[in-house]
Amino acid sequence: MLSIITEKTKKILISPKFRNLIFVLFIIFLSVGLFEALILSPQDYLQSDSVRIMYVHVPSAWISLGIFSMIAFLSLGVIIFKNKNFVLISKSLAPSGFIFNLIALVTGSIWGKPTWGTWWAWDPRITSMLVLFLFYFLYLLSWKLFEKNKAVKISSYISIIGVINVPIIKYSVDWWATLHQPSSINVLSESTIHSSMLVPLFLMTAAFALFSVLIFLMKYNVELIKVKNKGLNRI
Amino acid sequence: MNLDLFIMNGYGLYVWSAFAFTLFNFLVLYKVTSRQLVKEKAKFARKYESLNSDKVILAYKQSTNRTFVRTVADKI
Numbered sequence: 182m183l184s185i186i187t188e189k190t191k192k193i194l195i196s197p198k199f200r201n202l203i204f205v206l207f208i209i210f211l212s213v214g215l216f217e218a219l220i221l222s223p224q225d226y227l228q229s230d231s232v233r234i235m236y237v238h239v240p241s242a243w244i245s246l247g248i249f250s251m252i253a254f255l256s257l258g259v260i261i262f263k264n265k266n267f268v269l270i271s272k273s274l275a276p277s278g279f280i281f282n283l284i285a286l287v288t289g290s291i292w293g294k295p296t297w298g299t300w301w302a303w304d305p306r307i308t309s310m311l312v313l314f315l316f317y318f319l320y321l322l323s324w325k326l327f328e329k330n331k332a333v334k335i336s337s338y339i340s341i342i343g344v345i346n347v348p349i350i351k352y353s354v355d356w357w358a359t360l361h362q363p364s365s366i367n368v369l370s371e372s373t374i375h376s377s378m379l380v381p382l383f384l385m386t387a388a389f390a391l392f393s394v395l396i397f398l399m400k401y402n403v404e405l406i407k408v409k410n411k412g413l414n415r416i
Numbered sequence: 417m418n419l420d421l422f423i424m425n426g427y428g429l430y431v432w433s434a435f436a437f438t439l440f441n442f443l444v445l446y447k448v449t450s451r452q453l454v455k456e457k458a459k460f461a462r463k464y465e466s467l468n469s470d471k472v473i474l475a476y477k478q479s480t481n482r483t484f485v486r487t488v489a490d491k492i
Binding site for chain 1: 421424425427428430431434435437438441442445450452457459460463464475478479480481483484
């Protein structure tokens with residue numbers, strides 16, 4: 182049963198039609214999202230137009246956290262079930278997570294200058310995001326430095342250790358006194374952000390999520406073709 | 417021309433540089449991954465082409481190989 186599901190999922194993941202559909206959806210969501218974020222959405226009464234940086238900073242941070250959590254979850258599966266497909270999926274997710282983490286750090290720094298008067302502060306939220314960036318870096322580096330079997334183990338352990346940092350990032354604004362503002366969007370309680378800003382934020386989040394899916398699909402194909410190339414040598 | 421969109425009450429440089437940095441990274445990541453995919457597909461096509469007919473039948477039995485053969489058909 183599991184093998185049938187895996188085969189069907191694999192078929193979707195390597196389908197060029199599915200990849201093209203994701204690309205088209207990404208372009209649509211990005212175009213509408215950019216128009217909403219840069220033109221239609223209002224200024225903030227305190228931060229004025231600098232609040233627009235939120236539309237690239239927040240989705241990037243969310244997605245980088247989500248991807249790292251997924252990698253850690255799959256890595257646990259790799260260690261317990263020795264599932265090779267989990268290895269390919271987690272390895273293919275890492276590049277986009279890394280780039281989204283970088284975008285979150287840099288755009289946060291750009292936002293920090295007009296808001297706090299500094300490009301960088303060793304604040305709990307910012308520092309814990311930097312730690313996540315280092316874990317992403319170590320994860321990707323392990324694939325470059327070690328041979329395959331060793332890299333599978335080392336990268337899995339890096340992600341599992343690194344995921345401890347995810348709740349620290351999430352709750353850093355509640356646990357410590359920090360420059361960073363607390364969460365404006367809450368799943369369990371009412372959000373403190375107006376709908377005129379929520380719409381572009383969700384459109385940009387959807388666009389960024391679609392982009393990460395697109396990169397994942399392309400990278401998954403790269404990794405799978407590498408495996409198949411080795412397989413052709415053995416026939 | 418409405419310059420307000422670019423100036424953004426004095427925050428234009430910060431806002432536009434944040435958006436430009438994001439889109440630049442998207443473009444670079446897309447290009448790099450796309451180039452890797454083209455390279456691996458070409459390698460697959462070369463290897464598949466070099467197989468003898470018996471081995472081609474054997475390789476074609478795998479559904480993943482069939483999908484990749486279809487996507488690189490123009491190169492074989």
